[in-house]
Amino acid sequence: MNIELIQALEDIEKDKGIPKLTLLDAIEAALKSAYKRDFGAAGNVDVEIDQSTGEVNVYSKKIVVEDVLNPEQEILLEDAIKKNPNYSIGDQIEVEVTPGNFGRIAAQTAKQVVIQRIREAERDIIFEEFVNREGDILTGLVQRQHKNNVIIDLGKTEAVLIPTEQIQNERYHQGDRIKVYIVEVNQTSKGPNILVSRTHPGLLKRLFELEVPEIHDGVVEIKSVAREAGHRSKIAVHSTQEDVDPVGACVGPNGSRVRAIVDELSGEKVDIVQWNEEPKKFIANALSPAEVLKVEVNEEVNVAKVIVPDYQLSLAIGKEGQNARLAAKLTGWKIDIKSESQLS
Structure with missing residues (x-):
């Protein structure tokens, strides 16, 4: 030799x-x-x-x-x-x-x-x-399923989408092209083990960064994200320029931008709300699409009492409390919602 x-x-x-x-x-x-x-x-x-x-x-x-x-x-x-x-x-x-x-x-x-x-x-x-791309999103091809795990082909290597990171009721078929969020990359004796997610709030954030040029350019900022994958999400945005509407920028012409994201997430509803440094205003915005009459906050215990019209109570709370729950995650406040008649 x-x-x-x-x-x-x-x-x-x-x-x-x-x-x-x-x-x-x-x-x-x-x-x-x-x-x-x-x-x-x-x-x-x-x-x-x-x-x-x-x-x-x-x-x-x-x-x-x-x-x-x-x-x-x-x-x-x-x-x-x-x-x-x-x-x-x-x-x-x-x-x-x-x-x-x-x-x-x-x-x-x-x-x-x-x-x-x-x-x-x-x-x-x-x-x-790939370890330098943790927290990023990639497009991959569904290759196969193994013990409820979905194996995603990323080109140079494979990633694993475990059941807890899969969107409920979402079906994955061989050859499907999907976007995934890189949660964690570990080195093993058999090579890198890449864990990806379809449920992580970071996926929603990255999708908006891809679809909305104003976010990519820094004109619009994503302040917080709350997500119940496969059902509904809320995202709070803020504009660094007074003449730019952050919500309108994210919605896009005729709703094209947010619609592309909803389609990527298999129909998951997305509420885009305007962030405000004033907690009362931010909490009211976060409960959209419900109409809010009044917000009282107790900063010592981080609790907000919200008053809504009687006919808006069920909308504010949402199905099985989903709207109120997402608003609380988005704002970081515990929210107690009351109708006018309950208050009186």
């Missing part, structure tokens, strides 16, 4: 960025294990590969003694002197023990090590690429 090996390692260094010396060290370590396995040697064996020629040699370290009791670890003084007359009892010397057929073993081992190291390097590259 000699010259061909060195040339191959140099090519790999250029193409894959894996240093030749790193590969040589790995091959030497693997050959050492292979020699011990195949020839039953003790732990005092070293394998050396010439960096220029690729020549492989195996050396056994032995102690110079008068009487040999363990041939694998000891050598007679008279044999040692033949190699170097300066040796004496107790010295440690290296004796070449390269087997005649070791070249074939070395070639096979080197190939396995190189392939393994290339795979590891490629896994590391993929990990570094």
Whole structure:
């Protein structure tokens, strides 16, 4: 394998960025294990590969003694002197023990090590690429389902959409193109493990950033997001420029922008409300589409009492309390809703 090996390692260094010396060290370590396995040697064996020629040699370290009791670890003084007359009892010397057929073993081992190291390097590259994209969204193809998990093809690797991160009642079919939010990226012995989500509030936020140029440009800011995936969400927005309507920008011409997001989320309803630094106004906006008559806040306990017309009570609370619950998540306030007649 000699010259061909060195040339191959140099090519790999250029193409894959894996240093030749790193590969040589790995091959030497693997050959050492292979020699011990195949020839039953003790732990005092070293394998050396010439960096220029690729020549492989195996050396056994032995102690110079008068009487040999363990041939694998000891050598007679008279044999040692033949190699170097300066040796004496107790010295440690290296004796070449390269087997005649070791070249074939070395070639096979080197190939396995190189392939393994290339795979590891490629896994590391993929990990570094995706770990820096945690909190981002990607478009992937539904590849298959395994034990209720959906495997998403991201091109260079796969991601896992576990049941708790799937939108309820959303069906995934092979070949479907969907957007997913990268929740977490972990390195494993088999490569990067990428967990993605369709339910994370961050997915909604990123979708608005993609669809609304004013958000991408920083003119409109997303202040908070509250989401019950597959059913309804609320998003609070604010404009840094007085002449720009943040809600209108997110809705888009004829509702085109928000409609694209609703379609991506399989019909999930999205309420876009205007953020306000004044808690009373923000809470009133958050309960949209309900009409609010009055808001009283207790900042010590972070509780808001909201008064609505009688005919607006069910709308303000929402089905199974959903509207009030989302408004509370959006604002960070505990909201107590009362009708006018209840108040009186």
